[in-house]
Amino acid sequence: MDNVFHMHPRAAEHHQSSLDRVIPNESELTAGVRIEPGKSYGFFTDTTVCIGCKACEVACKEWNNLPADNLGLSGQSFDNTGALSANTWRHVAFVEKSGAGGVRAQEQQPFQSGWLMMSDVCKHCHHAPCMEACPTGALFKTEFDTVVVQQDICNGCGYCVPACPFGVVEVSKLDGKAHKCTLCYDRLKGGLEPACAKSCPTDSIQFGEVSDLQGRARRRVADLHARGVPQAYLYGTPGAPGATGGMSHLNAFFLLIDRPEVYNLPSAPSRPSRRVAPSLFSGLAAVAGLTLAAALLFSDAERRA
Amino acid sequence: MSVPYPVASRGPEDAPARPGSASERNMPAPGHDGSWDGPTYYGRPALKPAPFEAEVVGGYIFLAGLSGASALIATVADVTMGERAAGAVRRGRYTALLAPTIGSALLVYDLHTPERFFNMFRVAKATSPMSIGTWILVGFSGCAALTAAAQYASDRGAAPRTARAAARAASLPAAVLGAGLSTYTAALLAATSTPLWAAAPRALAVRFGASAVACGAAALWLGERDGGLARRLETLAAAALAVDLAGDAVSAIAYRRKGVAPAMAGPAGTLEKVVGTGLGAALPLALYAASRLAGRRPPALGTLAALAILVGGAAFRTSIIRAGATSAERPDVSFRFMQPDNLPD
Ligand code: SF4
Numbered sequence: 001m002d003n004v005f006h007m008h009p010r011a012a013e014h015h016q017s018s019l020d021r022v023i024p025n026e027s028e029l030t031a032g033v034r035i036e037p038g039k040s041y042g043f044f045t046d047t048t049v050c051i052g053c054k055a056c057e058v059a060c061k062e063w064n065n066l067p068a069d070n071l072g073l074s075g076q077s078f079d080n081t082g083a084l085s086a087n088t089w090r091h092v093a094f095v096e097k098s099g100a101g102g103v104r105a106q107e108q109q110p111f112q113s114g115w116l117m118m119s120d121v122c123k124h125c126h127h128a129p130c131m132e133a134c135p136t137g138a139l140f141k142t143e144f145d146t147v148v149v150q151q152d153i154c155n156g157c158g159y160c161v162p163a164c165p166f167g168v169v170e171v172s173k174l175d176g177k178a179h180k181c182t183l184c185y186d187r188l189k190g191g192l193e194p195a196c197a198k199s200c201p202t203d204s205i206q207f208g209e210v211s212d213l214q215g216r217a218r219r220r221v222a223d224l225h226a227r228g229v230p231q232a233y234l235y236g237t238p239g240a241p242g243a244t245g246g247m248s249h250l251n252a253f254f255l256l257i258d259r260p261e262v263y264n265l266p267s268a269p270s271r272p273s274r275r276v277a278p279s280l281f282s283g284l285a286a287v288a289g290l291t292l293a294a295a296l297l298f299s300d301a302e303r304r305a
Numbered sequence: 306m307s308v309p310y311p312v313a314s315r316g317p318e319d320a321p322a323r324p325g326s327a328s329e330r331n332m333p334a335p336g337h338d339g340s341w342d343g344p345t346y347y348g349r350p351a352l353k354p355a356p357f358e359a360e361v362v363g364g365y366i367f368l369a370g371l372s373g374a375s376a377l378i379a380t381v382a383d384v385t386m387g388e389r390a391a392g393a394v395r396r397g398r399y400t401a402l403l404a405p406t407i408g409s410a411l412l413v414y415d416l417h418t419p420e421r422f423f424n425m426f427r428v429a430k431a432t433s434p435m436s437i438g439t440w441i442l443v444g445f446s447g448c449a450a451l452t453a454a455a456q457y458a459s460d461r462g463a464a465p466r467t468a469r470a471a472a473r474a475a476s477l478p479a480a481v482l483g484a485g486l487s488t489y490t491a492a493l494l495a496a497t498s499t500p501l502w503a504a505a506p507r508a509l510a511v512r513f514g515a516s517a518v519a520c521g522a523a524a525l526w527l528g529e530r531d532g533g534l535a536r537r538l539e540t541l542a543a544a545a546l547a548v549d550l551a552g553d554a555v556s557a558i559a560y561r562r563k564g565v566a567p568a569m570a571g572p573a574g575t576l577e578k579v580v581g582t583g584l585g586a587a588l589p590l591a592l593y594a595a596s597r598l599a600g601r602r603p604p605a606l607g608t609l610a611a612l613a614i615l616v617g618g619a620a621f622r623t624s625i626i627r628a629g630a631t632s633a634e635r636p637d638v639s640f641r642f643m644q645p646d647n648l649p650d
Contacts (some may be wrong), residue, residue, distance in 0.1 A: 083350070132432035133435065135428070153421075153427070154418065154424075155416050155418045155419075155422060158355055158417060159497075161354075161356055162354065163498060164353070167350060167633075176418040177418060259343065261346075261640045266643035269498065273496055275492070275649075276431070276432065276495075282510045283510030283511060284485065286510070287484045287514040290545050291377060294378055295381050297541055298381060298534075301386060
């Protein structure tokens, strides 16, 4: 079945860490969910309540010890981070709707004042293209159904970079390895909610079990529709935009109120590994045909000689 | 002041050219070349281009095709013609060593942590053409090296009969793996989210395979003194080029239909058209046709055709790598490509 997640049996051999001076199962207090191996965890990012504070970006950099990226102004709204990268695993996008067409509107929309903000992150795809492409097995599925690059194995071939349909993973120029969000694998091991979700002051980023989050998200969409935001929809849940072309679903999914492209997300990504067989066999067929031609040509020469 | 951790003073990308609103783009005017005319995020890339060096990876793909096809053609000649094709067979078996030697070195060089190249041998994955290709290259290298060693021994007159039998025995698996080696690289590009590479998975593979056979035939032609065999190598190259051109036409249609054609409008696309297709396929085909019509085969023209095929083959691979990067960097191209109408059914 497409949506079932199978934990590797050996993952159970590696116990959850019990960290000194950390409340056991702290995530029960902060996110209302107990973190156990063998279940699917992810993020539900509700962009309608994002206030663009970038607490998630900062919390991520601090917890994961990530170096600073672009120390400058981009000149593009309040977005000075730019994009997800090897060193930036949360990126808050700022979309000034009222400035569309280069002209600032005189009247503000009643909802969110014409601003869209979204905290972007690795989607921890169910059928993760980056992981399927990885030739060393450095990218793997953890016991929490998240996608992580093992830094001691990655050899920096860079093949995961073009594989990702969301432009997330990147090879760092600093150490020559691929880096991306780990969904705080180390924190999950210790029973802690991921840093970005814990720091989010409006609960725009919610951490939990994927099936719970999907239910919560559907209720939120229904609620928004009832309250007069008919354009609200989910991105990355089964059958929704972002989970197209064999992608099944994204463990980190979003609630959006404009076209995906406005937030720099593709409408209909597809699973690249589905193109392996058609491509490989067409190529082999062409070569086989030409080999046959060569055999005929050469044996004709032999006959005439 | 010393900073205890590395700070990248420049971002992962250059600062954008000019500020704009989210619904605006600083790329070509909306809809002007058939790409996405809807909103983008400040014209910023939605995808990341592969961190491949075009010359290095393109060079490897070229050498892989040349070596694989040389091994294949040499084996076919050996099986069908035996002793009469001894020269071509020998050259084919030696040419097959290009991918295991220079090709592998290029691959390791392109890694960002080259000292860990051996981690490629940790796993074998059917979803990853890079993993498939690693194992094809390993198998091919072994068989091609054995074949060449046995060939060398028989050339030197060391146990000629045994050596010849060993060379032939090893050359058969080398030929099969050679077919894989010359085409898996297309699957490697197609099985990504880079729009240009993903837009025509089948046509790209047919082109890579056909172009590899043309390059192999051209390389073997270059040293061939037997007129009859040389003419047949020309015919083989011409047939392969015709398949290549057909694949080119099919992929051009797919590029236009799926909205990735604008990525071929830049310098890389021009190089592909002029050198890759024009010099590498159209010109040699014309030369072969002309010499066939004239009933004369001036060797200089044949050499020109063979060299053009080889140069064009290398340029074709390199420019596909480059144009792919362009297609990933342009949000109008990638958003157009990733619309529901382009989903595989
Ligand atoms: S969003 Fe990209 S990097 Fe994240 S799991 Fe999916 S393919 Fe991998």
